[in-house]
């Protein structure tokens with residue numbers, strides 16, 4: 001069994017229950033591995049930043065709300081929801 005970190009040459013981190021992490025436990029390695037996984041899966045470090053992700057979001061919006069909606073903030077109920085959330089926080093903030 002390969003005991004090396006997926007990113008560097010250090011040994012993989014061992015958990016208390018005797019299983020191994022995919023990396024040595026170093027934050028840099030963990031982040032790099034996550035980025036690599038996303039690049040493999042989505043072609044970009046973050047799914048929503050990839051062209052495919054953006055297209056998906058647009059298509060979903062179009063299908064649900066019509067052709068001229070390209071952003072959630074254009075949807076009336078989202079505007080209302082935002083306002084409700086704002087009021088909720090204001091209310092609870094005052095009463096703290």
Ligand SMILES: [Zn+2]
Pocket residue numbers: 005006007008009010023024025026029
């Ligand atoms: Zn490492």
